[in-house]
Amino acid sequence: MIFQGNSLSAQLLDDGIVELKYDAQGSVNKFDQATFEDFRAAVDAINNCADAKGVMVTSGKPAFIVGADITEFLETFKQPEDQLIPWVKTASDVFDSFEDIQLPTIAAINGFALGGGCEMTLACDYRVADTTVNIGLPEVKLGLMPGFGGTVRLPRLIGADNAVEWMSTGKAHKAEQALAVGVLDAVVKPEALRDAALSMLKSAIDGKLDWRAKRQPKLEPLRLSKIEHMMTFNTCKGMIAAKAGKHYPAPMVTVNTIEAAAGLDRAGAMAMENAGFAKLAKTEAATAQIGIFMADQVIKGKAKKAGKQATKAVNKAAVLGAGIMGGGIAYQSAYKGTPIIMKDINDQALDLGLTTAAGILTKQVERGRSNAKKMAKVLNNITPTLSYDSVKDVDVVVEAVVENPKVKAAVLAEVESVVSDDAIVTSNTSTISIDLLAKDLKRPENFCGMHFFNPVHKMPLVEVIRGKDTSDETVAAVVAYAAKMGKSPIVVNDCPGFYVNRVLFPYFAGFSHLVLEGADFTAVDKVMEKQFGWPMGPAYLLDVVGIDTADHCTGVMSAGFPTRMAKLENDPVSTLYRNERYGQKNGKGFYDYGTDKRGKPTKVPAETAFELFAASCSDKKDFAADDIIARLMIPLVNEVVRCLEEGVVASAAEADMGLLYGLGFPPFRGGPIRYLETLGLDNFIAMADKYAHLGEIYQVTDGLREMAKSGQSYFSTDVKKA
Ligand SMILES: NC(=O)c1ccc[n+]([C@@H]2O[C@H](COP(=O)([O-])OP(=O)(O)OC[C@H]3O[C@@H](n4cnc5c(N)ncnc54)[C@H](O)[C@@H]3O)[C@@H](O)[C@H]2O)c1
Structure with a gap:
């Protein structure tokens, strides 16, 4: 053994082959801070081993390496951007130093090789995988981009267009797909993986394979003509702009980084990647999407525990x-x-x-x-x-x-x-x-x-x-x-509305208030969809839920919370209900629904709805987008806080996931509690206080004020509970 760490070891086998084996103490291999230390020490040990002739990277687990340790991210990313750049550079330097070992290197890949796991294989000269492999760079799904050299090595290996596709979709690829595009050099059955990797490495050691020539392009600028450059990046950017949209900056920052780094050698390109990664790590979308990943783990963990506890x-x-x-x-x-x-x-x-x-x-x-x-x-x-x-x-x-x-x-x-x-x-x-x-x-x-x-x-x-x-x-x-x-x-x-409907109806009440004060419901929908990011604005959602169902629920909620959620006089929802406009189910609600000549569904703002509201609401009035968002979201967030305080829902993680999975809360905002904390508790309270005169649903709880005063986070309370 030339190196033994906590999560990986390096052993000199026969024929001068060093086996660098990832085998963490937990159930999976991942890159956490301790593993980086091990990795760096293992590279030093290999460089100092006079008998080493080649390096084979393996895993002692059913999956190769599942990625970076995401649980460390949110804490780490609290550092300012200019400190995050050296932080991520320290990590990418280790990958570079591994790539620079003056011996042929190969990865024998089994199961998942995602994110940092995929990047570990990209730092090798050759990649052999078994048929169980799932390989990819999913960082974009966390609002990030690869940070350990993925944006530098992958385009130089498989071309910028393919690499951008891999990174901007974040998809994991099966062995055959990865082989076809050139990420893998060979695919074999699981039982043949080790021998296949050893044999290919021996060929490189013996000079039958030119490993230096294989490595060289990864160290140089991308070989693209001006036309190719323009075609590749302009097409990719057009597609990304149309698909990802403004709320998800990661795919565009990734492609911009690859483009800016195209004419640079590895060191220059890596500096671009370090900067791009740090920039994305500081975005609200990354915080939200990482938060979702962690909250989903909480839910999965609880379900798994329930499975073990269930006697039936x-x-x-x-x-x-x-x-x-x-x-x-x-x-x-x-x-x-x-x-x-x-x-x-x-x-x-x-x-x-x-x-x-x-x-x-x-x-x-x-x-x-x-x-x-x-x-x-x-x-x-x-x-x-x-x-x-x-x-x-x-x-x-x-x-x-x-x-x-x-x-x-x-x-x-x-x-x-x-x-x-x-x-x-x-x-x-x-x-x-x-x-x-x-x-x-x-x-x-x-x-x-x-x-x-x-x-x-x-x-x-x-x-x-x-x-x-x-x-x-x-x-x-x-x-x-x-x-x-x-x-x-x-x-x-148990409580009226349970959790999801209990917090949804104060939001609808905020909407009804606005319409009563003269807001145009189509303008409200537009702001809540385009700016806030909901899949449907409140009027459209009410039509989909059913105006009759919504009217009934409003009654239930007002019976359950008679002061806070009392039925509004002339509530636009009740007005539509009384006029038999039940929403999508009978083709008429806030909108009229039908089909066009080609049989495609149509949705147009209903003249009748405007007429009905003209008779029962104040004169038409324009509201600023911020005003609209505040007047709908404050009641929702306040009610979520109440549900947490009353123990209706057990944790901030579950409160966030409930609305994400039950209502389609915009993922780039992470959920209602992440939204509250991203705004800042003090800022939210100041904003809510401005609207407090509108009614109880706008009034924040004493508990929230306490949390703000003591500088606490609802998520850290989750940690204490766990
Ligand atoms: N539709 C929704 O969006 C939604 C969402 C969540 C929960 N729910 C709840 O789910 C339940 C069902 O709603 P739905 O929308 O499917 O209603 P639905 O009207 O489409 O279906 C109800 C069905 O129950 C049947 N039924 C009536 N009496 C019965 C009996 N004695 N034994 C067996 N079947 C009987 C009816 O024949 C009908 O097929 C309701 O409690 C509703 O509140 C509905």
Whole structure:
């Protein structure tokens, strides 16, 4: 052994080959600060080893190297930009010093080689992978760009156009794709990987392969003619500008960096990369996207823990109601491998439920994401029925019948009397209290809410709602089932609106206030979509949710929080409802919906809506974009803070992910709490105080003022809880 560190070692094998083996103490190999120290020391040891003739990089884990340690990023990136440049240069220098070892080098790549893991292989002269490989530079998904030489080495290896595509999409590539584009030199079966790498390295040592010639282009400027240069970068920039948009600067900074560095040697190009990386590390988008990655880990971690704690595995499920939601739930359960009975009271509904599932599957087949065999298997996993007979032996029931407390109470009691004593019963209600529904059940400990979002197959969130009698076992089993369905579950406590709708309705109230004061709803939608970044502005979202549903929910919320969320006089939503404008479902709401000559869906602001509001709202008035954003977002953020303070949602991470996964909160803003903290607690409070006279939804809590005063972060409170 010529070097032994905590996460990697260098051993001199026969024939003078040094095996540089990454084998961290944790479950995966990643580049954290300690690994960098090891890496640097290992390079020194190899340079000082007189007998070394070549270097083979391997992994002792099922994955090669998964990337940099993202958990260190947010803390590190608090440094000012001018200090981050030397910080990242220290890291890229180690990769350069490895690349400069005056011996042939090869990476034997298995499983994931992402980010820093991919960059480690790029610093080698040759790359042999096995068929399990997944290789790529996904930094852009964290609002960053490669920082360990990826932007320098990859374009010089596979051409600027291919490299920009790899880096601007952040996609991971399978072995064959990476081989075709020239990132890999060979692909072999997993059992042949080591021998193949050794054999190729020996050929280089013996002079049969010219490793110096292979390395040289990586040290020089990119070989591009003026025309090629112009064509490549202009085309790439055009595509990126259209796709990524202004809220996601990382892809454009990446391509600009590669372009600016094209005429430079490695040292010059690396300096460009160091600067570009530091610039991106300081953007709000990077903070937000890194925050999302960490918060997602929190959710996944909790789901995994629930899976271990759950005493009851869900192997067979039932859904009651084959409507929009029931059909979607049946599809999702079946698709992810849990057979499900779909019960309704009428045949037509069952047909519709199955047709919905088949429709989703057909689209997947058309897009090449599935095939007829898989489609048949999924459909076979759904058993439609009109009777309770086949529901008897299921492990979990999801009730998704009409939103009527009496019907739900009757259906829940019925099903409870049919299933076994340890079966879990859940409700997909969006507004009815879980404690209220549990009141007449014999086994309330086996009951909780399981709130899916529409459309079920697309929306990642499931709120698992704990009632006052719900047992921990029930929560654990339902969380595990939701995760098995491929969803991201968050556990919330029972309260009106649960978590997501509870914070959404104050936002809608902010919108209604604005319209009542004369705002043009199309202008509000435009600001909230284009500037704030929501996938739909509030008027459009209300149309999609359904004006009738929204009006009903407003009633529920005002009953639950009578002072803060009291129904507004002349609420534009109620005005539309009274005029039978139910939104997208009947083709008329704030907008009119239809189809054009080619059958494409259309959406135009409805003249009738303007007329109705002219009669019940103040005269038309323009509002500044900042004003619009503040008046909608302050109520939402305030309510999220209340939910955290009341323990409705357990952590800032879950509060953020709930809105990201349930409502499509703009990812570049990270979630409501990340948005609050990016603004700064003091700034948010100052802004909210300006609007406090508008009502309670604008008034910040004492708890928030306390947090601001003591300079605390909601995310550090999460760390303490964990
Ligand atoms: N649609 C949404 O966007 C959405 C989102 C989240 C939650 N939810 C909730 O999901 C539930 C269902 O909503 P939906 O939109 O799917 O409604 P829907 O009207 O499309 O479907 C309800 C189905 O329940 C069936 N049904 C009625 N009584 C029944 C009974 N006794 N036994 C079995 N089936 C019965 C009906 O025949 C119908 O097929 C509601 O509680 C709703 O609040 C809806």
